Amino acid sequence: MELHEAIRRRSMVRSFTNDPVDPSALDRIVSAALRAPTAGNTGGTAWVTLVGPEQTATYWDTTTDEAWRAASARFEGLRRAPVILLAYSSAGAYVERYAEPDKADAHLGADPGHWPVPYWTGDAAFGVMSVLLAAVDADLGACVLGNFRGEGALNGALGVPAGWQLFCAVLIGHADGQDHRSASLDRPTAAPADRVHWGRW
Numbered sequence: 001m002e003l004h005e006a007i008r009r010r011s012m013v014r015s016f017t018n019d020p021v022d023p024s025a026l027d028r029i030v031s032a033a034l035r036a037p038t039a040g041n042t043g044g045t046a047w048v049t050l051v052g053p054e055q056t057a058t059y060w061d062t063t064t065d066e067a068w069r070a071a072s073a074r075f076e077g078l079r080r081a082p083v084i085l086l087a088y089s090s091a092g093a094y095v096e097r098y099a100e101p102d103k104a105d106a107h108l109g110a111d112p113g114h115w116p117v118p119y120w121t122g123d124a125a126f127g128v129m130s131v132l133l134a135a136v137d138a139d140l141g142a143c144v145l146g147n148f149r150g151e152g153a154l155n156g157a158l159g160v161p162a163g164w165q166l167f168c169a170v171l172i173g174h175a176d177g178q179d180h181r182s183a184s185l186d187r188p189t190a191a192p193a194d195r196v197h198w199g200r201w
Contacts, residue, residue: 015077
């Protein structure tokens with residue numbers, strides 16, 4: 001698919017069928033994540049790929065509870081997604097990389113608190129955007145979920161090493177056509193002229 005068409009078509013899908021994702025398509029999507037920018041060639045992002053209901057249940061069981069599942073009108077549609085990609089980043093990897101001689105002038109190699117903008121968060125976001133566009137290219141739906149509970153239990157269940165922080169989950173699968181649009185879409189959209197400034201603000 002042409003890049004600008006993929007960008008135009010990208011949207012958050014919040015209700016999936018349980019049809020499996022073709023393994024070759026999933027390989028291409030994960031490969032796209034690994035092609036995203038990585039500051040200083042640090043490689044301080046990583047992905048856990050959960051495929052099928054047994055593996056994806058680990059995510060839902062640790063990050064949601066019965067009350068949330070019962071109250072969420074979207075849960076059943078989200079739960080059916082056959083693939084969940086978990087985006088992780090390591091602040092320590094970037095601190096260590098920027099303490100090396102070729103990056104020492106930046107004075108970022110002491111601890112994460114010295115970073116005015118955390119590159120590990122940016123790199124994780126770049127990877128997620130690559131995944132979202134690759135999903136469109138594969139004619140699949142995708143949705144980003146932030147994480148607000150249960151990260152420790154999830155990391156323990158998946159064997160995630162210490163020092164790696166979950167950035168978000170990306171659900172991938174075939175859209176079932178149900179309209180679970182976000183209420184955020186009802187907000188007024190800023191005009192391009194209010195967001196793009198040429199030459200100065």
